[in-house]
Amino acid sequence: xxxxxxxxxxxxxxxxxxxGIEQKLRPSGYQFQLYPCSRDTSGASLPEQLVEQPNPIxxxxxxxFLKSAQCMSRGLKLLQEKRTQILPIVVDGAAKDEQSGxxxxxxxxxxxxxxxxxxxxxxxxxxxxxxxxxxxxxxFDENAFNAHLKVMREISSEAGEFLRVLxxxxxxxxxxxxxNSFENFFKFTNDSATWARFKTIAPIEESSPTPPPxxxxxxxxxxxxxxxxxxxxxxxxxxxQEQETEPAVExxxxxxxxxASPMTIEWEAEPQVATEESIPTEPEVEVEPEEAEExxxxxxxxEADEAAPEEELRDAGDLYNALR
Numbered sequence: 001x002x003x004x005x006x007x008x009x010x011x012x013x014x015x016x017x018x019x020g021i022e023q024k025l026r027p028s029g030y031q032f033q034l035y036p037c038s039r040d041t042s043g044a045s046l047p048e049q050l051v052e053q054p055n056p057i058x059x060x061x062x063x064x065f066l067k068s069a070q071c072m073s074r075g076l077k078l079l080q081e082k083r084t085q086i087l088p089i090v091v092d093g094a095a096k097d098e099q100s101g102x103x104x105x106x107x108x109x110x111x112x113x114x115x116x117x118x119x120x121x122x123x124x125x126x127x128x129x130x131x132x133x134x135x136x137x138x139x140f141d142e143n144a145f146n147a148h149l150k151v152m153r154e155i156s157s158e159a160g161e162f163l164r165v166l167x168x169x170x171x172x173x174x175x176x177x178x179x180n181s182f183e184n185f186f187k188f189t190n191d192s193a194t195w196a197r198f199k200t201i202a203p204i205e206e207s208s209p210t211p212p213p214x215x216x217x218x219x220x221x222x223x224x225x226x227x228x229x230x231x232x233x234x235x236x237x238x239x240x241q242e243q244e245t246e247p248a249v250e251x252x253x254x255x256x257x258x259x260a261s262p263m264t265i266e267w268e269a270e271p272q273v274a275t276e277e278s279i280p281t282e283p284e285v286e287v288e289p290e291e292a293e294e295x296x297x298x299x300x301x302x303e304a305d306e307a308a309p310e311e312e313l314r315d316a317g318d319l320y321n322a323l324r
Contacts, residue, residue: 006189009035009050010060011068017091017174018060025182028198030189037070046071047078056189057086061171063093063106066119066163073151076158079165087188088171116163123156 010018015036022032033055037046050057051074065071079086093106109115130149137145177184181202186195 004029005031005033005055006058007033007035007050007053007055008058008060009037009046009071011062011064011071012036012038013064013094014060014062014091016094017062021058021089021178024178024202025185027201028182028186028194037065037068045069045073047074050078051081055085057082059086059088061088061090061108061166063108065093066108066110066159067122069151069155072123072155072159072162075155076162076165079162079169083165083169086169087185088166088169089177090171090173110163110167116160119163120156120160123152123159127152127156 008018008022018034022034025032033053035046035049090108093108094103095106096103110119127149130145130152134145134149172184181195181199183195186192186198
């Protein structure tokens with residue numbers, strides 16, 4: 001694919017983006033043939049026009065493109081028949097605020113299933129709305145309306161498959177397409193020689209513009225804290241004032257020693273479980289001699305009482321022997 005003629009197909013709502021691409025690639029020597037499409041269905045659809053032309057196609061996909069009947073009619077057939085000749089470029093959609101008149105960007109997403117369902121529902125709702133309108137309309141061109149209704153039905157039934165095929169193609173978002181002096185464009189056209197020359201004359205394309213740095217007066221900087229107290233402005237005056245207003249009070253030597261010595265924490269020993277060995281026994285009371293004698297006296301009296309009958313027996317025996 002070395003032709004110097006390229007077709008660019010797009011929705012008219014994205015004309016500014018297309019003009020930017022054409023202007024930036026113009027120094028390369030390529031000729032671009034533009035194929036715009038609007039939202040109405042008058043005349044041949046965009047895919048029908050592209051099928052007949054032989055040149056490679058840059059297909060500008062946006063939210064506006066995916067919601068335009070003129071762009072989507074027979075779109076599935078276009079992707080299936082000329083898949084190798086199409087490079088899809090994804091750009092943001094554009095919507096105009098009816099109140100302010102300003103244009104706002106709308107992201108173009110179809111990578112996730114939920115994104116695809118969003119567009120499928122969009123076309124189904126449009127088709128059902130037309131059917132309801134037909135029941136309420138009285139004076140209208142029925143043939144023209146039925147032809148339009150047929151187109152909407154085909155789009156609503158093919159929208160999901162169109163996006164599925166599109167996801168399988170080598171589509172690129174615009175920042176990726178414009179990176180490195182539009183390298184991917186020259187890969188698509190298989191024209192590395194022209195790219196080598198184009199890099200030397202084309203300005204570098206930035207994927208996302210960076211905001212200019214703020215003026216020095218607006219730059220907020222955080223001052224570093226001083227390394228020591230002596231570097232703090234006015235600290236010397238503060239020390240002099242403290243010395244004049246607050247006389248120094250001498251602290252006792254004991255208090256100074258306590259403050260100078262490192263603080264130690266005394267940990268209380270854990271209480272030990274009492275055992276038989278650890279339980280103190282009551283000390284034996286020593287009996288004084290006088291108390292001992294008093295304690296022994298009753299014992300002597302008992303012994304004397306016990307010995308008295310024996311003495312009486314001995315006296316009786318002596319008396320008996322004397323009488324004999």
